[in-house]
Structures are given as C-alpha cells and as structure tokens.
Amino acid sequence: MGIILWLIIGGVIGWLASMIMRTDAQQGIFLNIVVGVVGAFLGGLIFSGGSINNAPLTIYSFLVSLLGAVVLLAIVNLARRGRVR
Numbered sequence: 001m002g003i004i005l006w007l008i009i010g011g012v013i014g015w016l017a018s019m020i021m022r023t024d025a026q027q028g029i030f031l032n033i034v035v036g037v038v039g040a041f042l043g044g045l046i047f048s049g050g051s052i053n054n055a056p057l058t059i060y061s062f063l064v065s066l067l068g069a070v071v072l073l074a075i076v077n078l079a080r081r082g083r084v085r
Contacts, residue, residue, distance in 0.1 A: 009057065009065075010036030017069035021077065035069050043068020 011029060014036030018024040027035070043064040 006037060007033055009062075010034075010040060012036065013040060013062070013065050013069050016066055017073055020066075020070055021073040023073060023077070035072060036065070039067075039069025039072045040065035041068070042072055046071075
C-alpha cells in the first residue's frame with residue numbers, strides 16, 4: 001500500500017510543481033509522478049541534512065516535497081533551455 005501512496009502523492013506534487021513552473025503542458029501523468037517522487041527525495045535530502053527517514057505525511061513534509069520538485073524542474077529547465085522560467 002505504501003508504494004501506491006507514494007505514486008499518488010508524487011503525482012499530485014509533480015502536477016503542482018509543474019503548474020508553479022508553467023511546464024504542465026509539456027508533461028504527462030508519468031512525468032508528473034517521476035518529478036514528484038524525485039523532488040520529494042531531493043527536498044528530503046536538502047532539508048533534513050542528508051538523512052532520509054520515513055517521516056509521516058504532514059503539511060511540512062508536503063511543502064518540502066513540493067519545494068524539492070520545483071527545484072528539480074528549475075534545474076531541468078536550466079539544463080534544457082539555459083534559463084529558468
């Protein structure tokens with residue numbers, strides 16, 4: 001059940017991050033899920049000092065995951081276009 005929850009939350013976080021970065025028209029559901037899960041991992045690395053733990057789903061962890069996904073999309077936009085939107 002945990003992996004299904006990861007995919008659902010990752011999809012929502014990826015979708016919200018793509019809306020913030022205005023890349024929603026370029027991404028499908030699969031890429032939204034990947035961005036959300038990888039962004040959550042990246043946000044966890046940045047804000048927890050390099051240690052990833054199984055934190056419960058709270059507003060703070062959701063916002064950290066969203067921020068990580070936005071940072072990931074900014075890095076991808078920078079690499080792809082040479083600028084951040």
